Amino acid sequence: MKTSLILLNLLLATPVVAEEIWVTNEKDDTISVIDVATLEVTRTIPTGERPRGITFSHDFSRVYICASDSDAVQVMDPNTGEILNDLPSGEDPEQFVLHPDDRHLYIANEDDAVTTVVDVETRQVVAQINVGIEPEGMAVSPDGSTVIATSETTNMAHWINTETNEIFANTLVESRPRHAEFTHDGAALWVSSEIGGTISVFDTQTQAELADITFEVQGVHPDRVQPVGFEFTEDGKTVFVALGPSNHVAVVNAETYEVEDYILVGRRVWHMAFSADKSLLFTTNGVSGDVTVIDVARREAVKSIKVGRFPWGAALRP
Amino acid sequence: MTPALIALRAIVIREALRFVRQRGRFISALVRPLIWLLVFAAGFRAALGLSISPPYQTYITYEVYILPGLCGMILLFNGMQSSLSLVYDREMGSMRLLLTSPLPRWWLLTCRLIASTVISILQVYCFLAIAALFGIHLPLAGYILVLPALVVAGLMLGALGLALSSLIKQLENFAGVMNFVIFPMFFLSSALYPLWKMAESSRVLHDICAVNPFTHAVELIRFALYTQFNPMAALWTILAGGVFLMLALWGYDPARGMIRRKA
Secondary structure, eight states: OHHHHHHHHHHHSOOOOOOEEEEEETTTTEEEEEETTTTEEEEEEEOSSSEEEEEEOTTSSOEEEEEGGGTEEEEEETTTTEEEEEEOOOSSEEEEEEOTTSSEEEEEETTTTEEEEEETTTTEEEEEEEOSSSEEEEEEOTTSSEEEEEETTTTEEEEEETTTTEEEEEEEOSSSEEEEEEOTTSSEEEEEETTTTEEEEEETTTOOEEEEEEOOOTTSOGGGOOOOOEEEOTTSSEEEEEOBTTOEEEEEETTTOOEEEEEEOSSSEEEEEEOTTSSEEEEEETTTTEEEEEETTTTEEEEEEEOSSSEEEEEEEO | OOHHHHHHHHHHHHHHHHHHHOHHHHHHHHHHHHHIIIIIHHHHTTTSOOOOOTTOOSOOOHHHHHHHHHHHHHHHHHHHHHHHHHHHHHHHTHHHHHHTSSSOHHHHHHHHHHHHHHHHHHHHHHHHHHHHHTTOOOOHHHHHHHHHHHHHHHHHHHHHHHHHHHHOOSGGGHHHHIIIIIHHHHHTSTTTSOHHHHHHHOHHHHHHHHHOHHHHHHHHHHHHHTTOOOHHHHHHHHHHHHHHHHHHHHHTOTTTSHHHHHO
């Protein structure tokens, strides 16, 4: 009786998908899927040309991929790896952000100096907003009212009102802004500048600059310290910052803006993603072609996992 | 207590006393690897791009890489140091006193070997503690699991020292040991650079490094520090230790060895 009950339970149970980190490989036109439990690549999925930005829909039933050289945002079924459809993304989409309404994608079109807003359900372009030259970093405020686009050449963060799809403010940042994120409470915006080597923090209400964070890695020339991707911990008190060709990830105190630690990872670290319980952080190391796993509590690199050539973006599938 | 154990205890205590009294020797034994760790490794930190090779699972700094090699260095120098003190004992006559004991000669020599290994291991742990103070941490279990690796490596290098001491006629010849044994053994090993790095510049040098027993002693320690076992390195180290011990026993055999020839 007991055995048959167990068997019945097994039959009725929905298949449990292991927690995974999806990594886009820019030069291989693939996605490497890493199992968080075993820290091994379980499968490799082909994509369009030069996949970079990657994000999941809120229910994780679809994954959006910026296939930059295919000039498309691809929509993939994460269960089968099948491309469901392409979204009209405009030219050379590099990064994007999914609005909290789970319906609108804000896409940075690097070559066209525009931000394209796409409705993922109707697959229609809702708006195209002129921004600075070479837009890249995209962020959306937690309440969905504001979207940020950073332009690499104009060196600005453009503040876009999502109701009117118009820019309502521009703030100057250091040279070549690459990535932007709002704090969890939406009170501040953080923008990393690759060439400037800094992270600028702005007040969301006034757009006034609150702080400018600089980095200094022992034994590494300052030119090689190039902040790109960064992520907040769940409590919002700590920020992990990828420092590009310095091959280090900085640990920043989000309250005092002080750099507390540097962690050695692979070469040219770019973006990162947390595991579901936020205990592990996965960084994409472009030049060394691997993903370094960081133990968040101990602030130590525990393993580097070989993936495809030039891993770029990373996203969690819990 | 059996006479054999009494002898072992006496010899270990004698070595320990000698070690404690020569505080300069203790400090210098620690200063040497610490200079390598804190000065040499700092200079090379950025110069040597290390890729991942077992037992490491991710990228490491050069300090982390050479730590096991420097543990090996302590064992190597101590092995040689004890061979120096054996030569000294022989010149001073206390060696003759020891060897006239009714106990078998191989046991007396083995006691000497164990005594010097115990001292070496104490120094290695002091060194690891200081390294930890400077922020070079290892897995906690590694500090315990490295003990058998240190014993095997220490005995092997100590046996080498014994074998060499049977060859050295006078104290002055010890400089030769430094030049012809310690330096080549240390530099032609994986202590300072991984073997694949060596292969990039010279295949011959790589092959020499690969057969050097010191390389295997260092790798045994390296893997043990990261809670892993390297069977190949263990086999080589034990084998080399056995050969060196045989040579030492032969060297100290009054009927056949070098002692007779010298007399």
